[in-house]
Amino acid sequence: MKVISLFQFASAAAALKEWAPAGPSDSRSPCPGLNTLANHGYLPHDGKKISMSTFVSAITEAFNFDPSVGQFLASGAFQVFGLNPANDTLDLETLNTPGRLEHPASLSRHDQPGGDSLHVDPERVDAMLADSPHLFLDVVSAGVSRRRTFLESGRPNLTETIWTIMFGESSLTLIAMNNGTFPAAGAPTEEIYNIQAPKDWVKIWYEEERFPEGWTPFARSINLTELGAVGAVIRSEFVKS
Ligand code: HEM
Structure with a gap:
């Protein structure tokens, strides 16, 4: 039995590209998703000069998201930075520019100005984990985390676009780090409450x-x-919390 599970682990792990942490000259973003893709080599490890199509194929391949997800996220970024998706490129650290996609009340980073919005603060991660009484995060705890960080940041004035992005990020956390309990396509909304990270x-x-x-x-x-549906339920939990 033990041999089988070790074998299963080995074959699952073999499917992933090798991981190496960022070096001092590598470019990284305030996004745990993109940084993970660069550390595993789905994006260029130096995090520099990344084309729109490279973003989309990395997101699609590593997470097995439908290409619509990577396309939506990457094209939004290229648009916000006034870049031509056909031939311009983006360094990951550019995404830390305040007032574009970077925003206050993050789950794991501090607010600009004055705080480090680029690197993770493990204390903020622990606070997010403490928002759930279970061994996992779910849509209820994600709503609580959004409320808590919003209040801790002094109720910043955020545009509707940024709110949508923030609920999308909460949704991506539950979906990206999911233990396999994601509802089947077309399942009732209530099943979104069973998603566990x-x-x-x-x-x-x-x-x-x-x-x-x-x-x-x-x-x-x-x-x-499906990503949007999870974000909508997290928003409804945020409103209640
Ligand atoms: C080209 C695609 C993407 C772009 C341009 C992007 C950009 C960003 C940016 C700028 C932030 C920082 C927001 C802040 O100030 O807190 C962020 C946060 C985040 N991103 Fe991404 N991202 C992308 C793809 C992804 C993917 C594929 C995932 C997961 C599968 C992901 C998950 C997250 C999460 C969970 C956060 C919240 C971090 C926090 O609040 O501390 N992103 N992203």
């Missing part, structure tokens, strides 16, 4: 920016509509 996986992903041992991408690809 194990705390030990969330901690490793945010703090070390790598895929945890035992993690595998979903067997079926998750699309933009």
Whole structure:
């Protein structure tokens, strides 16, 4: 039995590209998702001069998201920075520019100006984990975390676009670090409450920016509509909290 599970672990791990932490001259972003992709080599490890199509294929391949997800996220970024998706490129650290996609009340980073919005603060990650009484995060705890960080940041004035991005980021946390309980396509909204992101996986992903041992991408690809549906439920929990 033990031999089988070790074998299963080895084959799941073999499917992932090798991980190496960022070096001092590597460019990294305030995004745990993109930094993980660069650390694993799905994006260029130096995090520099990344084209739109490279972003989309890295996100699609590593997470097994539908290409609509990577397309939506990357094209939004290129648009915000006034870049031509056909031939311009982006360094990851550019994404830390305040007033574009970077925003206050992050789950794992401090606010600009004055705070480090680029690197993870493990204390903030622990606070997010403490928002759930379970061994996992879910849509209820994600709503609580959004409320807590909003209040801790002094109720910043945020545009509707930034709110949508923030609920999308909460949704991506639950979906990216999911233990396989994602509802089947077309399942009732209530099943979104069963999505569980194990705390030990969330901690490793945010703090070390790598895929945890035992993690595998979903067997079926998750699309933009499903991502948005999870974000909408988190927003409803935020309103209640
Ligand atoms: C080209 C695609 C992407 C772009 C341009 C992007 C950009 C960003 C930026 C600028 C932030 C920082 C927001 C802040 O100030 O807190 C961020 C945060 C975040 N991103 Fe991404 N991202 C992308 C893809 C992804 C993917 C694929 C995932 C996960 C699968 C992801 C998960 C997250 C999460 C969970 C946060 C919240 C971090 C926090 O609040 O501390 N992102 N992203």
